[in-house]
Amino acid sequence: MMNSNETEIRAFMDAVWAFWTPSGSKTPPCLLCWARAACLHEIVPRSLDPEWFTKPLNSVPLCDRCHKAAHEGGHEMRAKLDALALERATTLMINYGRLDDEYDEWDLENPPRVSKGSKPKFGIDGRSVFDIVRAQIKRGA
Numbered sequence: 001m002m003n004s005n006e007t008e009i010r011a012f013m014d015a016v017w018a019f020w021t022p023s024g025s026k027t028p029p030c031l032l033c034w035a036r037a038a039c040l041h042e043i044v045p046r047s048l049d050p051e052w053f054t055k056p057l058n059s060v061p062l063c064d065r066c067h068k069a070a071h072e073g074g075h076e077m078r079a080k081l082d083a084l085a086l087e088r089a090t091t092l093m094i095n096y097g098r099l100d101d102e103y104d105e106w107d108l109e110n111p112p113r114v115s116k117g118s119k120p121k122f123g124i125d126g127r128s129v130f131d132i133v134r135a136q137i138k139r140g141a
Helices: 004-020 064-072 074-095 129-139
Strands: 039-042 059-062
Touching (some): 004 039, 004 059, 004 074, 039 064, 059 064, 059 074, 064 074
Antiparallel strands (some): 039 059
């Protein structure tokens, strides 16, 4: 049985997986090669960032081959993954209608409603994954 912290982290990871998964697909594509992703890879390892589960763009989908390469790639690979995550997340947010081309912020007092069956709203401190990703995009991740 999972404790409440483990449950929150699992829900967060599920929401991040869903964020990267295109509508109609069961899995997201690998951020590097577009093959079917097998896992979420933390660009900055969990051991180095105790707040990792509050940063959706730090968790990116990778296939097994690219996941191995990511662990062997060092700082250059981290920089590449960071840049790709920001670029693809920005495109996804625009496609989801969560960010317009001018990157205007929503009125966070009255955010748009997410209908059932669409991407999950789960986040940290009452913010959805979309809200957190939008803030990361505006900061440049």
